[in-house]
Amino acid sequence: MPEPLSQRPLFKRLVLVGIGLIGSSVARIAMEKREIAAEVVATARTQATLDRVMQLGIADRAELDPGRAVEGADCVMLCAPVGAYAALAEAIAPHLAPGCIVTDVGSTKQSVIRDVGPLIPAGVHFVPAHPVAGTEYSGPDAGFATLFQGRWCLLTPPPGTDDAAVEAITELWRRCGSMVETMEPAHHDRVLAIVSHLPHLIAFTICNTAEGLEGESRQEVLKFSASGFRDFTRIAASDPVMWRDIFLNNREALLEMLARFMEDAQAMARAVRWGDPGFIEDSIERGRVIRQSLIELKQV
């Protein structure tokens, strides 16, 4: 790891486009320590959100129009659901100052490069990023300054991205407490499909399945949830629009991982139906290896 840069602010003006859980956490860190930006500007879809942001005191200035918000910024961070990126990029592109770095926090990286990349004007840098952190809560009240502490942030700069811009975004995330790694965008999307997107899809789905049961059984799902079901529901509380966008924007990798999972589940179903104890036990044992590795890596 290189020596930390001096702790003067990295940027003169950081603009957060969208200020939910991630955006408002970055805002809190930036406002508290002033090591990331001398000025923090927030823009959001609704005036109500911006009013709340100013009430919380987590930005120096709020601006409803995204184009006007980004004027004069040296760093613009997209923190909206990834499905909104194309329209946002179109709205801000004409207002971006030369030398500005555009970055983001989205959970899908190929889609961001596809949707935002072509709209970035010459002389503006583009460094896609994904802080792998979150909770099941959303909105500007949900953020907190320690969210990124000890968590990974993955950068997926397209080939030819300016080294100094990549280093600046790396330093931004280090100052948020993250460990930073660079990854190839397609590889990022595959890895996140299995560790995050598929588990969320499964969690939403089993909640849906339970919700669809007849009245009495449905009540009992709630009553006896502690016996396993409850563990699945925490992540199912996450923001629907954000997850809808992630699923639609990581389609190929998510469908591939889901197909593998469905094959494995069908094999288990078949073993249960025809009574193959050896197959079931082996499958369970193989899966336990992962859990053991997590325990050894102290990830639990």
Add this chain to the structure above:
Amino acid sequence: MPEPLSQRPLFKRLVLVGIGLIGSSVARIAMEKREIAAEVVATARTQATLDRVMQLGIADRAELDPGRAVEGADCVMLCAPVGAYAALAEAIAPHLAPGCIVTDVGSTKQSVIRDVGPLIPAGVHFVPAHPVAGTEYSGPDAGFATLFQGRWCLLTPPPGTDDAAVEAITELWRRCGSMVETMEPAHHDRVLAIVSHLPHLIAFTICNTAEGLEGESRQEVLKFSASGFRDFTRIAASDPVMWRDIFLNNREALLEMLARFMEDAQAMARAVRWGDPGFIEDSIERGRVIRQSLIELKQV
């Protein structure tokens, strides 16, 4: 709720047949407070387990032969994996004293009634039970005296079961700290299929799917597990033989719930493939209702 019985021991001699997480928790409670039994006898498949039990001081006496173990008992509790019940019932049946109550702690209740019921001698009572409590750990070291505190215990007595026997087992579980409810066996198996058996099957399966990925991605599953995957792995650490037996002994209900889940997952896959944002968002929203209800019921 009726007045509690006097706190003299409920039974003269309680025999625990199998002494893993559940059995050793009951043993600890019985030995600590002496309100459940004047004498606690343990029997298990191996002498090593019984040696450990005596070392831990959680039984008055250990006996390797299950037939000899149950002699003179007024309560026998089967605490082995449900797949072992038929053979165990056959081994103990000739040795059961008249008036003895046979009960169990298995997670599947129709199978227990099918496997054990016909082997119970005349004059011996049979009260199937399921304490809905557990952790991902197993073995005699894993038990603890507060495991059942505030948790449900479901009794599924077959029609015609002696009322006094049902009341005695009810009182046993109350003295373990549980809330007791009686349920129809088939209904029990359906409810547990959705709240416990299906979540475990899914957790084992997704761990298996991840374990099957190529080397590099597999390492990254571990590295980035905090982004959702980790929540699924805790319950996947549970005992393979116990779960194998549960799956095979609740086949119909489990396969039905799995089929419903697979249909719902396929519908999500289809919406992702063909790009149906409304369907995805609605599905997520419907599932969130369950989570909201859990929060309102303070079950999280």
